[in-house]
Amino acid sequence: MAALHGVLSDRVRLQLLIVLLERRLCVCVLKRIVACPDTRLSYHLGILKNAGLVKSERDRSYLHYFLTAEGKAVADAIVAETAAKM
16 A cells, blocks of 8 residues: 555646546556656656556557556555545
């Protein structure tokens, strides 16, 4: 649980989880959404991937990221907890 807390302690990683909750997206779109350099985006996606929250799949020259079942559960919990606080 402490490891997951560390994964979720960054704003960019939280943004990525929430936006991927809607649908799978390519890196170029994710880059525009979170507005960060390629290397930083790659770093954060790697952390989410190593935590088992996201997976990637290549489609020709595009790399798409999507939530795993665990990633979806975590993102849903974050949204529910945030909504309950409003």
